[in-house]
Amino acid sequence: MNFVSPEDSDRYLTFVRERWGLPDDFFEGYRLIAPNTKTINIINADLNPVDEPSPESCGLPFLRVKMIIPKITTAAALWIGPHATKAIVTLSKDRTDRFFRREDLELQPEDVCDVDYGYVLVKCGEMTVSVALLKDGILQNMHPKAWSIGEGISAFSF
Amino acid sequence: MFEVLERYKPIVDDWNAFMDALERPLPTCAWANTLRVSRDDVVASLAQADIEVRELGWHPDAFILPETLSVGNRIEFIAGLYQVQEEAALVPVHMMNMSEGDRVLDMCAAPGNKSAQLCVTLSNTGTVVANDRSYQRLRAVRNTADRLGLTNIVVTCEDAGNIPDRSGPFDAILADVPCSCEGTSRKNPSALKVSALDSIAKLGGTQRAILAKAFRLVRPGGLVVYATCTYAPEENEDVVQDVLDTLDFEPEWVDARIDGFVSSPGLTTWNDREYDPHMSSCMRVWPHHNDTGGFFVAMFRVPEAS
Structure with a gap:
């Protein structure tokens, strides 16, 4: 090694x-x-x-x-997520679904975020689900294709 | 479709129940990634979406999910809070009872569920070497390891029968060998398109080579586990007996049983062949006993000085 x-x-x-x-x-x-x-x-x-x-x-x-x-x-983000205390953006369920579809998202007032630049952990509720690059108010999507969901699918549906 | 199974009539305790079980869809089983959350936390998260799970009496961290759930798209799955794995496939690692810091080899690891189960059992300590001869299939192993946050996994690509002896010794080795997969027919009906007898000539040598290699790689006092997902004695008891007959030491047979999980003993005779009477300490899992797939497990403790 x-x-x-x-x-x-x-x-x-x-x-x-x-x-x-x-x-x-x-x-x-x-x-x-x-x-x-x-x-x-x-x-x-x-x-x-x-x-x-x-x-x-x-x-x-x-x-x-x-x-x-x-x-x-993203693997490390999921790993440290439960222990992280800052550089986190928390999304609603709808916006988390869009994030899982690998869309870039413009930061909205309802998104809870404590930094304005750089790599951030993406959470929904208490769950860390991914990582993004926050730049100029845009969450640039870094979610792996292998862990993405398709159009019309929700990560919250039964 | 089930004609190829007719030859097992003499060894199945309730043929009608066996057939009925094979007609039903396989329940979806999952286990909590306890490196990250407790089972109760996962269950509570699912309950918020009105997803009720059924407990497994014998495994503290596993549960059965509703049939209709798209398990791979749930947020808890993406967040690495649970892993989906067939209930019967949980059995070998559960019985291995490994301790933190152990060094374990999973010889035929893809798609990686048992390796992941081992890594979590070791609480991200020690080493789990997840080997498979298919480079393509190792992608799934790494994908699962990344999602679950496994730091103690080493992925290798080698024909299991050719793993160099100097890569050992290991505290325990899981030889979950390629087989005819008859026991997976509830998930993959094509597994019964041909009789296991047609695969035996092709797979038998490989299965024997892998188990024999496991006995060479394990440390004195270590554990060797042989597992398949087939009912065929030619791939189970036959292989175990043939390999044991070649060893120049006598491994101790470890009783393969789990409280609360119904199983049958390994066969001591099949057709005209008689096996070592200790073969009854092996585990045969029939689908109708626990509403699972089919499985076979044999466990051995190698002598301290072999």
């Missing part, structure tokens, strides 16, 4: 912890690895993978780092 250096790990984890107001010890017991130059994954510190066959992946995709501001992955 290609471990991220202690300095870079500290930089990435501090960024995520401070951006989303996570507890100081949230990442204790975890380590960062760099499977490639674009992505950082997070693993539990006692992970003991195999050398052969060479792993296709280890742990949870955590950050996309080949960009000016690292982007938290």
Whole structure:
């Protein structure tokens, strides 16, 4: 495994912890690895993978780092969501459905949001459901296609 | 469609009930992702949408969802609060009873439900190596792992029978081998288009190679679990007996039973063949017993010094 250096790990984890107001010890017991130059994954510190066959992946995709501001992955957003205290936008059910259809959404007065720029966790009620880039009042949709819903479908219907 | 099952009449306790069960749709079973929420929290969230679930008496975190629910589109699913998995398929991992920090290999992991179940059981500690020989099918494994937030999963792509011995040792190994899948016919009726007998020649060698490899990769004192979703003794008891006959040590048979979950013992005879009498400690799951699919599980503890 290609471990991220202690300095870079500290930089990435501090960024995520401070951006989303996570507890100081949230990442204790975890380590960062760099499977490639674009992505950082997070693993539990006692992970003991195999050398052969060479792993296709280890742990949870955590950050996309080949960009000016690292982007938290949707997987990591769902993971930290229950513990995050800021950089969150909370949508109504109707708007969450639109978000699940991968629409960009203009921020509305009824959307609860505590920041005005950057990557934000998307919540509906207490559930963290995705991540978006908030820029110029628009929630740019980052929801994965694999977790999207089709037209005419609601994530809240029976 | 059920003609291919006629040969099991002598080993099914209630043939009419078995046939009736096969005609019914398979209930949708799910389990709470307890890394994120409790089962009660998921159930309460569903209840707010008037979705009533039915408890499973034997599994504390699992429940049955209504037939008509589009389970993959619900917000709780997208948020990674639950995972859908056939009830009978929950059985092997539940019986493995793994502990935090363990190192476990799932040899034929796709689509990844049992690997995910293992990861959650280990509370995101230790290691679960989720291997499958199909790179395409590993996409589903990773997708599930990402949605559920699994940090302790390692995904590999290798023919299970060829996993290098040096990748071990593992505390436990699940060999949920490719099979004729007769037991999945309630979900996938095409599984009964041909008799399992037609697949045996093709799959038998693979099944034996995978189980034999599991015994080579497990640590002394570790656990080996062999599982299929078929009724065919040729893919179950036959394979177990043949592989045990090749070992130069005697693994301990572990009784495969769950309180509150009805099952039948493994066969000790089939056609003209007699098996080790301990084969009765294996588990056969028939659809009419718990309203599930069909399943077979054999469990072994390898000696401390083998």
